[in-house]
Amino acid sequence: MSVLVASDLDRTLIYSAAALGLDMPDAEAPRLLCVEVYQGRPLSYLTETAAGLLAELVRTSVFVPTTTRTVEQYRRIRLPGPTPRFAICANGGQLLVDGVPDPDWDARVRATLADACAPLEEVRAHLRATADPAWLLKERSAEELFAYLVVRRELLPESYVKELSQWAEPRGWTVSLQGRKIYAVPDPLTKSAAVAEVKSRTGVDEVLAAGDSLLDADLLLAADRAWRPGHGELAAAGWTAPHLTVVEEKGVAAGEIIVRALGERSSISWARARSQAIRALSRGRG
DSSP states (O other): OOEEEEEOOBTTTBEEGGGOOOOSOGGGOOOEEEEEEETTEEEEEEEHHHHHHHHHHHHHSEEEEBOSSOHHHHTTBOOSSSOOSEEEEGGGTEEEETTEEOHHHHHHHHHHHHHHSOOHHHHHHHHHHHOOTTTEEEEEEETTTEEEEEEOGGGSOHHHHHHHHHHHGGGTEEEEEETTEEEEEETTOOHHHHHHHHHHHHTOSEEEEEOOSGGGHHHHHHSSEEEEOSSSHHHHHTOOOTTEEEOOOOTHHHHHHHHHHHHHHHHHHHHHHHHHHHHHHHHHHO
């Protein structure tokens, strides 16, 4: 397989009920497939059409789910099609191979973070000191790599994220607001670094990527071709790049368009690679 497809999950391929964006009449809404259950209740969905397209994409490419979720949170998701051999969790901090975290990658990441940025506990202490109980629901760390707050978005002051970003930047950390979560992530902890590792291990020729948030920007920039939906942090900022396709649709409809585009591009690249292999084989026989 000549193509690696690295896609963010939440609000790019899969959507909570609150993020579906079904603004059409109920009778015209697409059929949905639930791909995640949490505490006995359905949590995340994609359209049935997207599910079929994704199953084919997994079969015809090196498909790598690439998420900020922890390993435990990722394991709740049941995507259609064969189980991907590789998955990237914790924003690049964990590389799963056949479902198991790679210990060598984990050690490399933690050594890099120790040398390059302020320690996690300093950041968590600042979050706890500045978060207002009036809008704070939870303060957590993920895999002991980064921190996040779960907030009441409607009560969150508009200035908080900006002020937190200004504090975090000189300490080597990035802040991202996604739905009800405010993430504080070390600058070297990137999805693109983990994707580069998978590319090296698989020897693919082309990388395709999709994502919606600030934490996906490095992934999209590092890809040969990339897509983002019409919602999310990147859309709000008007973020673009020469090789980026902006999908105007929002919500689960955008997810369907993105997976279709990824599949079409992957099929073209696969057919080209197959044709080149056949020609090379013919020349060798000649």
